[in-house]
Amino acid sequence: MAISLKTDGRSRYLLYRNDDVRLMAFASQEAKQMAIDAGKRYTAAAYPEVWAKDADLVSRVRQFLGDNFPWHDRLTKNGAGLNVVRTLMDMVRGGSVVVIVEDVPALTGLGSPPPAAASFWGVENYDPPRYASVRERYEAQIAELEASATPWAVIESMNDAINAKFMHAAVLVDPVGMLPIFARAGWVSKYGLPDLSNWGEVDEAEGGDGNFAEDVLFDDASDNRTQVSLSDADPFEYVAGAASADVEELAASTGNPEYAAKMLGYDRTTFGNMIHVMKPENGLGPADNVIWHDNGDVYFNGKLIDNMHNY
Structure with a gap:
């Protein structure tokens, strides 16, 4: 069953399934295809956000989709108006739904009212925009995204600031364990070292004695904790070179x-x-x-x- 989509001025736009027998009434296949293409251009030029604000239009589209496409039952009953309109536009673009333009008969009598402003555009005497192909619209979106993109230099600077802050915080917590890792990654030469002159000092307010050499580390791998005095630990020296074979790189x-x-x-x-x-x-x-x-x-x-x- 055909349903009226919109009426603008002296034209009425009707919705049909693409297999509706009434579409056979065209004089020729060429005339039918021209009418279908005109409906596609009309729909493609529309703004879904504008149509979605027309409650009557959305209601008619819900009825049409519900009557003709049972698998859209959930959308037609509970879907947002914008989603309903976009679904219709996608189906017109794909060809499963056809929009046919028909002339509205002129009123007879003492006089005819002036043409109404087209609700589709909201202005009088509009010039319909040229139909833009998918490629043209895609390229326009790309140009807009590239114009508003954050420059790589800015992104790189932000990343460096985050990396430096993270590395310095980690080194201050555990320089013995963290320094070899960051040195191997090249971060020490790139971001420098934090101030380690006071590392190991314990705030007396927290109950520490300030003697880091007597502090201990605990191995939590088992329930039996093993105390390891840092004063007895072997010194280490960083040697530049590739990671050993047993180091597994994480995928970036x-x-x-x-x-x-x-x-x-x-x-x-x-x-x-x-x-x-x-x-x-x-x-x-x-x-x-x-x-x-x-x-x-x-x-x-x-x-x-x-x-x-x-x-």
Whole structure:
């Protein structure tokens, strides 16, 4: 059953299933396709947020989807108006729903009222925008995202500040255990060392005697704690070199394309072009955030979807 979607001025827009027998009334297949394409352009140019504010329109769309597509029963009964409108637009774009434009008969009598302002746009004498292809809209979204993106230099500076603060705090807690780890990672040479001149001193207010040499560490690996006097510990000296074979590196991952490009060995321009191919290939939009791993795997919402080295 066809349902009126909107009436703007002298035109009425009707909703049909794509297999509705009444669509056979067109003079030719070409005329039918032209009408279908016109409905697609009309729907694609609309703003779902505007349509969702029209309670009567949303109610008609709910009725149409509920009558013709039983699997949308939950959406039509409990879904938000914006979700209902977006579902309709997706179905029109996919072809399962058809929007047909019909002329509204002119009123007869002493005079006809002036054409009403189109509620679709909210203004009179509007010029409908040119239909934008999916590619054009995607590229426009990319340009907008890149224009508002935080510069990599700023991100790198923020990361360095966080890393330095974390390393210094960890070293102050346990310099014996932490210094070799951070030195091996190159953080000591990059971020420097915190002030260790007072390390080991215990605040007398906390009951300590200030003699760190007599303090002990405990091994909590078992219930029987073993006291190890730090005054008897062997001195250590850091030796530059690669990690031993028994050190297992943790896999790195990031959601930042700038860092991912460096991590995977690509320049930013090449990596950006790879992203523009990878996302549409996996049904994603430019604003959909993914996570890259250092082996090239790409995850979206926790699921592996692709590998960047494929592009």
